[in-house]
Amino acid sequence: MVTLRDGRAAGQCWILSEGKTAVASDPAGFAKVLLAESRGACSPFMPSLNSLAASHGVVLLIDSASTCIHAGLWRRDADAVWRQSQREAGIAIFECVGAVLAEAGVGVSDLGALVFDEGPGSILGIRTAAMALRTWQAVGSRALPAFAYRSLELVAHDLYSSGTHPPFAVIADARRDAWHWVEVATGPAVHPLQRVSRSVLAAFAGELFMPAGFRVWAPPPRAVREVPYSLADLWRRQGDAALLHAAPQPEAFLHEDSVYVAWTPQIHRAPGQPAA
Numbered sequence: 248m249v250t251l252r253d254g255r256a257a258g259q260c261w262i263l264s265e266g267k268t269a270v271a272s273d274p275a276g277f278a279k280v281l282l283a284e285s286r287g288a289c290s291p292f293m294p295s296l297n298s299l300a301a302s303h304g305v306v307l308l309i310d311s312a313s314t315c316i317h318a319g320l321w322r323r324d325a326d327a328v329w330r331q332s333q334r335e336a337g338i339a340i341f342e343c344v345g346a347v348l349a350e351a352g353v354g355v356s357d358l359g360a361l362v363f364d365e366g367p368g369s370i371l372g373i374r375t376a377a378m379a380l381r382t383w384q385a386v387g388s389r390a391l392p393a394f395a396y397r398s399l400e401l402v403a404h405d406l407y408s409s410g411t412h413p414p415f416a417v418i419a420d421a422r423r424d425a426w427h428w429v430e431v432a433t434g435p436a437v438h439p440l441q442r443v444s445r446s447v448l449a450a451f452a453g454e455l456f457m458p459a460g461f462r463v464w465a466p467p468p469r470a471v472r473e474v475p476y477s478l479a480d481l482w483r484r485q486g487d488a489a490l491l492h493a494a495p496q497p498e499a500f501l502h503e504d505s506v507y508v509a510w511t512p513q514i515h516r517a518p519g520q521p522a523a
Contacts, residue, residue, distance in 0.1 A: 303359030312368020313460030318343035366500035414453030
């Protein structure tokens, strides 16, 4: 039994679930609560893109995680508008956003909410999009809420709701012989995004999927099936899926916070020269 309470005034919603009894009559409906259920029995609810448009009017979405940049405008009672580009992220993001705003006849001041892909994917592309969102938040005359989703969770959710049987996992190269990993286990249960080693991929009993357009620096240790990463198609099918979470300060997803080592400047001296 799942109860949703709208927290629109605070820019968030919450999900309250009783035990593990959140069940829908069809796989697609059940998939809509899988990710929320996997994050705990009482946690911030991830609103869907459709519910966000219903409550905030005009929603701008940017996805710059892959080599193809996507921008979409999601509106209440209107068809979505999409643009995509293979150009460099710093150019493509603003070209695509300008194109969807122009086609819909709206400006940044008309937006009710912002949505972006926080990763995993191209860090440069994601941080460029996050910077643009923070700028639009700062220059507006009113608070503009931002929400984020994760690329691999979106693909995993779409695969399951389209009939792919668990266990399976969606992966992307994390460099340094590691892989980003979202597993859908039997049950079904969607595990949180993790970073795993090649040995985990090699030993996994299920099928592996990778979204198209995600850069690969090292070949995976076993066969991987590539699936399309078309945001217009993915969000058309998953518009009601609870995949978004509040991101007041948009930034790229990191598995852990960066650690910086303190450095004390010193004067360079020739070998054997005593310190002053």
